[in-house]
């Protein structure tokens with residue numbers, strides 16, 4: 044249109060419904076560097092299992108199955124860091140880190156679906172079938188006795204037989220519990236129990252996972268849906284730095300105090316960040332604090348974090364730095380069905396939103412403060428405005 048003779052106030056399009064020419068849309072390229080945390084190790088101090096040996100076994104009230112197994116490890120103070128998850132022994136009664144889906148391997152036998160734990164034991168209710176502790180009594184020339192151990196105190200193991208009858212002829216024979224060999228010193232046919240000369244070490248390993256998917260990958264699919272709504276085009280080009288190592292070392296828990304994660308970030312693209320080249324950095328991590336890792340299942344879940352973000356809901360703020368996504372916590376929460384409309388990829392959008400200076404809002408958008416796992420699928424109008432008003436690069440530099 045020709046505005047040369049018009050009044051200055053009429054030189055602009057006054058109504059969005061009456062464009063005289065196509066509206067100008069400015070797209071921003073957001074160069075994204077994506078790192079991945081190394082997989083969880085099977086051994087060492089950062090493994091996600093607890094192991095030791097069992098110390099005694101208690102049957103249910105009817106004496107039919109093993110219901111409680113006591114452990115050599117204190118599941119709060121014996122772990123590093125100390126695990127403050129609520130359990131059967133704490134004031135706020137909860138199922139514990141190993142409840143509702145945890146599992147224990149004792150000797151050669153796995154029991155899935157533990158009910159939960161106290162400080163020194165794990166429990167699986169009799170009505171669920173108890174904890175599986177297969178027993179075998181063997182003596183040369185005699186019929187083998189098969190069954191289960193339902194109680195163990197000191198040197199005495201009480202059995203529930205499935206085949207055979209326990210009596211004195213088995214004295215001097217072999218007794219296996221979950222494949223672990225001991226020697227029979229005495230037999231009590233009335234109590235159906237065996238006294239061994241010395242209890243052997245019966246090892247255990249426990250997992251707290253509700254989801255055994257050990258992938259450390261993050262989902263970028265929601266990035267490609269949500270950011271184009273505000274005319275940001277994500278480009279996964281490692282921030283313009285080709286051929287670098289995108290794996291960072293594994294840590295089990297972020298402690299939230301010293302910030303274990305940020306020093307691990309390998310933002311190879313940091314020096315490329317400038318107002319003409321915007322960069323966001325995101326990496327997977329494993330889980331947050333031990334009390335926010337979704338084990339026990341009733342725990343608050345922290346889906347991700349972005350340290351010391353300079354964010355605002357009123358003005359375009361500088362923004363945060365590294366976006367971390369707690370994939371194990373999210374996958375556990377999703378496995379429990381705790382969150383109806385959650386998506387790991389929305390946590391990525393949310394944390395990168397902080398990197399772009401957005402605060403949180405008490406609403407149902409993707410920047411919601413109400414849930415640690417955002418269920419919203421888009422940005423609030425104020426955030427759309429702030430994102431589209433941005434001129435300067437996000438900080439981009441972590442160290």
Ligand SMILES: [Zn+2]
Pocket residue numbers: 393397403
């Ligand atoms: Zn947030």
